[in-house]
Amino acid sequence: MQGPGTAASRALEDELDFFNETAPAGNAGIAAGGTSSVFAILRMVLVLALVAGVIYLIVYFIRRMGKPQAVQNPHLKILASTHLGSGRYVHVVSVGKEAWLIGTGEGGVNHIAPINDQEAVDAMALDASKNKAETPEAFNFQALVKKFSGGLSAKEKDRLEKMRSRREQFKRF
Numbered sequence: 001m002q003g004p005g006t007a008a009s010r011a012l013e014d015e016l017d018f019f020n021e022t023a024p025a026g027n028a029g030i031a032a033g034g035t036s037s038v039f040a041i042l043r044m045v046l047v048l049a050l051v052a053g054v055i056y057l058i059v060y061f062i063r064r065m066g067k068p069q070a071v072q073n074p075h076l077k078i079l080a081s082t083h084l085g086s087g088r089y090v091h092v093v094s095v096g097k098e099a100w101l102i103g104t105g106e107g108g109v110n111h112i113a114p115i116n117d118q119e120a121v122d123a124m125a126l127d128a129s130k131n132k133a134e135t136p137e138a139f140n141f142q143a144l145v146k147k148f149s150g151g152l153s154a155k156e157k158d159r160l161e162k163m164r165s166r167r168e169q170f171k172r173f
Contacts, residue, residue, distance in 0.1 A: 079124035092124055099124075126170045 079099065080092040088105040092115065099115040115121055 077125070077128065079121065079128045092121075094121060094125065097121070129167070129170055 075095055077094050078091050079094050082090050084090060084103075088103065090112070091102050091104065093100055093102055097118065099121045101112040101115055103110045103112050
């Protein structure tokens with residue numbers, strides 16, 4: 001009767017004999033299992049390239065999505081802007097109820113004139129708020145995670161309600 005140890009040792013010896021066999025005379029330069037090691041190295045290189053490509057894509061998207069959003073001051077607003085050519089722009093900027101026409105270019109920022117027509121300033125503010133509401137925001141990964149993890153927080157809901165009430169106020173004008 002054979003014990004369990006002898007069967008296991010015989011299987012181990014068979015495996016070791018497989019790796020110790022010499023190559024046939026026609027393939028003297030390639031040891032037994034040499035082609036499988038070439039394929040293993042090739043597979044390892046391909047997997048490494050695939051992992052490096054995935055890491056590159058992840059870093060690319062994180063950098064693209066992680067750009068900090070410009071901090072907006074609620075009191076200082078650009079109501080209108082137009083391009084004049086070759087890096088020159090004209091902007092209507094407001095602070096509270098006052099507005100100014102300014103020019104920007106390579107030489108800096110220049111004050112052109114104050115805007116005294118309050119109706120025109122209010123109309124530009126209304127148009128600016130409509131354009132901002134219609135403009136899609138940049139992709140925000142944090143907002144996407146919040147969306148899938150349970151919706152809006154109480155603070156975000158309050159902020160959304162305030163924006164809706166302001167929109168209604170502008171519509172009444």
